[in-house]
Amino acid sequence: MAKDIIVVGGGIVGVCSALLLQRAGHKVRLIDAKTPGRETSYGNAGVFAEASFVVLNSPGLIKLLPKLLFNRTLKLRVNHLFLLKRLPWFLKFLSYCRAAHVLHAAGALRQLLTLSLDIHKDLIKAAGVGHLLRQTGWLKLFRTEAGFAEFSKELAVIKSFGARFTVYDREQIRQIEPGLKPVYCKAVLMDDTCTVSSPADLTDAYVRLFQAAGGVVEQTKVTGLNQQESGWCVQCGAQKFTADDVVLAAGAWSAEIASWLGYQIPMAWERGYHMHLQPGDGPALTRPIHDIEAGFVMSPMDQGMRVTSGVELTDRDAPPNYRQIDYSVTMARQAYDMKDRLDQTPWMGRRPTLIDSLPMIGAAPRHDGLWFNFGHQHLGLSLAPGSAQLLTALIENAPPPSAAAAFSPTRFRL
Numbered sequence: 001m002a003k004d005i006i007v008v009g010g011g012i013v014g015v016c017s018a019l020l021l022q023r024a025g026h027k028v029r030l031i032d033a034k035t036p037g038r039e040t041s042y043g044n045a046g047v048f049a050e051a052s053f054v055v056l057n058s059p060g061l062i063k064l065l066p067k068l069l070f071n072r073t074l075k076l077r078v079n080h081l082f083l084l085k086r087l088p089w090f091l092k093f094l095s096y097c098r099a100a101h102v103l104h105a106a107g108a109l110r111q112l113l114t115l116s117l118d119i120h121k122d123l124i125k126a127a128g129v130g131h132l133l134r135q136t137g138w139l140k141l142f143r144t145e146a147g148f149a150e151f152s153k154e155l156a157v158i159k160s161f162g163a164r165f166t167v168y169d170r171e172q173i174r175q176i177e178p179g180l181k182p183v184y185c186k187a188v189l190m191d192d193t194c195t196v197s198s199p200a201d202l203t204d205a206y207v208r209l210f211q212a213a214g215g216v217v218e219q220t221k222v223t224g225l226n227q228q229e230s231g232w233c234v235q236c237g238a239q240k241f242t243a244d245d246v247v248l249a250a251g252a253w254s255a256e257i258a259s260w261l262g263y264q265i266p267m268a269w270e271r272g273y274h275m276h277l278q279p280g281d282g283p284a285l286t287r288p289i290h291d292i293e294a295g296f297v298m299s300p301m302d303q304g305m306r307v308t309s310g311v312e313l314t315d316r317d318a319p320p321n322y323r324q325i326d327y328s329v330t331m332a333r334q335a336y337d338m339k340d341r342l343d344q345t346p347w348m349g350r351r352p353t354l355i356d357s358l359p360m361i362g363a364a365p366r367h368d369g370l371w372f373n374f375g376h377q378h379l380g381l382s383l384a385p386g387s388a389q390l391l392t393a394l395i396e397n398a399p400p401p402s403a404a405a406a407f408s409p410t411r412f413r414l
């Protein structure tokens with residue numbers, strides 16, 4: 001039966017939720033405090049990372065912890081006060097660093113990632129923005145043999161779940177990406193990974209598709225969620241919107257909004273930065289690269305060469321600290337010739353991460369007609385359409401993909 005549904009949050013996860021619910025025949029209103037797609041979904045590396053299903057909470061993380069906690073790597077910057085304040089979240093996150101969890105999460109994520117990639121390709125075609133899509137893979141790069149050897153454990157899991165990749169040596173790297181400087185001894189090309197040259201343009205195109213089919217977008221901040229005798233009232237300051245069902249897809253803000261209804265969502269924010277640089281005069285990069293040891297990603301974008309940083313663990317709304325992205329840019333310049341910085345200040349976004357590194361997709365445990373779709377950590381762009389399809393199946397009481405239980409809100413006591 002067709003329903004009136006409000007989606008709160010217009011990042012890539014909310015936009016895909018709105019679009020797929022609409023395609024299933026529902027009347028959908030999408031509400032965002034800003035233009036959709038202008039928070040975390042704006043500034044990511046643009047990778048549909050179908051092979052990135054090995055979660056951060058792995059046994060290997062425990063070994064790396066001393067180095068990570070003392071901020072000796074670019075991959076992670078920790079605000080120690082924040083860590084103390086959020087110690088229960090951090091300890092629970094560490095409690096998932098088990099081989100069995102790595103395999104459980106990999107199976108579930110792999111299913112949702114491959115489903116998502118197929119849906120992204122269909123939506124990109126339907127939206128007429130094929131020019132944004134690159135099917136040239138994603139290159140993981142290693143400066144040392146030891147770094148590559150360390151990655152071999154992750155590679156074994158990647159292989160066991162059927163993702164395709166090719167390993168290259170120094171000379172082959174020069175042949176496939178002649179623009180790179182000779183600082184890398186090994187590379188792993190994730191063969192089937194696709195990327196986009198502007199995540200913001202992609203979200204805009206999906207929003208246009210939604211609106212062209214009658215979908216309504218409201219630009220206003222949600223300030224209250226009230227369950228009524230039948231359905232929901234969404235308060236936006238003085239304005240009110242009613243609906244049969246509400247989907248909460250507000251990324252890093254979802255935990256705060258869910259707390260209005262008494263839910264304690266085990267979420268933290270892995271903040272990250274980007275800076276655009278003008279490419280040099282050498283051969284252009286044909287795909288994003290991930291320097292695993294230095295901890296940055298560099299993606300050719302329509303806006304310039306986008307260098308993105310690793311993780312900053314701190315309060316969601318703490319003032320930005322640009323040290324990590326500045327170092328990332330320095331390291332990126334060692335690998336690729338670039339001219340001036342193009343942004344006045346670096347951009348900052350917030351990856352919403354739950355203690356088991358899996359998103360939360362499904363019915364809110366104590367409220368009929370309220371649905372959760374958030375917590376997509378480093379993979380929100382990659383997972384958004386599959387998450388939306390899973391959510392749609394659950395709302396329609398149709399058979400969901402088999403991995404649904406791994407993402408259910410009921411896996412935690414909220």
Ligand SMILES: Cc1cc2nc3c(=O)[nH]c(=O)nc-3n(C[C@H](O)[C@H](O)[C@H](O)COP(=O)(O)OP(=O)(O)OC[C@H]3O[C@@H](n4cnc5c(N)ncnc54)[C@H](O)[C@@H]3O)c2cc1C
Nearest residue numbers: 009011012013033041044045047222251272379380381382
């Ligand atoms: C540096 C970096 C690189 C990344 N690279 C990749 C990548 O290559 N591939 C990948 O798959 N993922 C990547 N990610 C992760 C990905 O960007 C996120 O997982 C994804 O954007 C999360 O989407 P979202 O829709 O959940 O949240 P958001 O995009 O943050 O959207 C949430 C929306 O909710 C709205 N909102 C919040 N509160 C309210 C309110 N009260 N009322 C109304 N609206 C509200 C906000 O305005 C916002 O638009 C990266 C992240 C970072 C930081």
